[in-house]
Amino acid sequence: MISVQEWLAHDPDPGAAAELAACSEAELADRFAGTLTFGTAGLRGPLRAGPNGMNLAVVLRATWALGRVLLDRSPAGAAVVVGYDARHRSAEFGRAAAEVLAAQGFAVTLMFAPVPTPAVAYAVRATGAVAGVQITASHNPPTDNGYKVYLSGGLQIVSPTDQEIETRIAAAPFADEIARTRVAASGAELVRAYVERAASVRRTAGSLRVALTPLHGVGGDFACDALALAGFDDVHVVPEQFAPDPDFPTVAFPNPEEPGAVDALLALAAEVDADIGIALDPDADRCAVAVPTPDGWRLLSGDETGWLLGDYVLSAGLDQAVVASTVVSSRMLASIAAVHGARHVETLTGFKWLARADADGEGTLVYAYEEAIGHCVDPDAVRDKDGISAAVLACDLVVALRRQGRTVLDALDDLARRHGVHTTTAVTRRVNTPEQAAAVMARLRAAPPTEVAGVALHVTDLQPRTDALVFTSGDDTASVRVVVRPSGTEPKLKCYIEIRCSGELEPARARAAAQQAAVAADVRTWGQRGPN
Structure with a gap:
């Protein structure tokens, strides 16, 4: 040293x-x-x-x-x-x-x-x-x-x-x-080629109105160019967030998933009557999608966008198609893949693993996503998450749905009817050091919880592949899944929760919401006082 x-x-x-x-x-x-x-x-x-x-x-x-x-x-x-x-x-x-x-x-x-x-x-x-x-x-x-x-x-x-x-x-x-x-x-030739390739993921014709923010990052001009090349030239940007600014003055944290980060985008989308809202993170590798609802604008979760884009990519009827999601992402993509005759691969967290999902040669990767709003929609060109090509494809999806007289909310309802209602949330336990997170993981391994919200659990330890525990329970009608792992970039413990319920849509959603709240309440105690 x-x-x-x-x-x-x-x-x-x-x-x-x-x-x-x-x-x-x-x-x-x-x-x-x-x-x-x-x-x-x-x-x-x-x-x-x-x-x-x-x-x-x-x-x-x-x-x-x-x-x-x-x-x-x-x-x-x-x-x-x-x-x-x-x-x-x-x-x-x-x-x-x-x-x-x-x-x-x-x-x-x-x-x-x-x-x-x-x-x-x-x-x-x-x-x-x-x-x-x-x-x-x-x-x-x-x-x-x-x-x-x-x-x-x-x-x-x-x-x-x-x-x-x-x-x-x-x-x-x-x-x-x-x-x-x-x-x-x-x-600028290589970057121009990248922008042109991002625009080329478009499959339909017709325009729509886009509200966009790059959150003070580098993606603004590049995203606007790609959208324009793809035929989306009615783009409205959040002016105070458009130019790159390393101090990110209008947001507490420059991450579209953070509370308040996309408030200006949602306000702009409502003001201009946009058809879709797009938020990029500062280096434009992540893309968050917002849509209008009868109750105002809302940001889709990374999983919801993942289901929609995965289903849209696979609807092209690709041969030997492989799609991938991570161990902390929703299980719905696996069900979607099965319906389309595609192969689903579950990887460890991070695009370094997702990008290698077809490394065994059994098919070709056509789409991958992680719940943290990372989407790879054109693996032949970019084997990593790419917010700009994902934005183009998301806009294209909205146009394709509109041609059918449907909305993004309709598409989400259809997926829920076909594959069951899936709800996801995350519970974060902040710690002072990575060592404290490791100590909590050690306690959970020594005496893993045997139930959550009154439901018996089975635990799978993913070591030595990765430091994570997977708790599962359920059958064909309903299931609970909780993945616990320390963050790879910050001193905190993350617990990813997914509830699945089948049956009539609204009753299933009500049951899933209630179960998710009960599970989240129990999981919060795991990080605070260890398992009983």
Whole structure:
């Protein structure tokens, strides 16, 4: 481990020394207690000096390590792609990463401007590059940034590659001793091709009115261009949220799922009498969909959008089709796939697993989603979640339904009649440290709950594949499912609940709602006092 003195002596950021000198002993100890590690979404952490934060020195050493791993696998001169979003210091970090890789002999394409994360995933796949780097912290607070790595095909890294990079980071030179070679930024051709491909997922003709917000992120112009190319040119944007702003001044958290984050979008949608509302997260890899109801506008859950898009994709009658969702997502997609004669694959959480759902060669992935509003609607082009192509397809679905005299709410009702009412919710138990979350998981494993809301439970432990427990109960008429796991990006424990009830629609919904409330109330006690 590098000492504070060594780090200061070799940190190429002239402001780092003053920042660290102003730290208390406790703060300094925290910053040097370890290094950022590759989690669910790559490296991600607060913008601050020291090895346990996102800063220039960390980016330089991580990129040197990535390059060494790639050199062990790839020929000299292999192509890599580097992009960045509009967060604080993203452009600086992106250029630094490009320069380190160029000095190691790679042919580097450095994006010309802040771009959506899926544009980088597309570029890696389209050019046959051996890797890609995107500087982004997605929907984290403005104080954070991150470093996301793709390998060949535009797939996120998985173990053991992440461990190999971390091993190389531990052996990396001091940051100011890492060679860098200047790189000229690319033209816009690759990003233009990405936008055109996103527009091409459209299947119908006809327009509609769209309300859109990129939540101060990079997706605004790119989404508007893709929608226009797809024939959706009646787009109204939330003006105060349209331009990229790394401080995200109008929202407490720049995540469409957070309470209040899409209030301005819903107000705009009502004002302009829109047909659909679209909210992208700051790096535009996630897409939330809002629809009008008799009681006003509401945001669909990630699962609801997943059911609708999955059913729409499969309605094209694709051969050997594979669809995928994660262990914490709704089970309805599996039922939808069965009706269409497709294969459903359940993966661990994260698109690094979803993107590999057809890796066994038994069919071709055509759609994947996770409940956290991540949708992959064109896996041939982008093997990751892509908010912009998902927005185009969601708009296309609304037009297709309107041609049939139906609405999104009608489509959801039809799915519920066919597959049973499915309701989903999540209970979050916030903790101070990942160690506290691990302690709760240990208690649950030692003495797992045997019932919830009066229903007997069966427990399945997903270790060693992943740190999660799955509690299930039920039969063909009704079922309960609870998945408990620590978050991969934040210090909290997450409990994902799904209730399924069959029968007449409204009575089934009432039973499901009551059961969900009772289950959620019991599950909240699991994280607070452990199981009985």
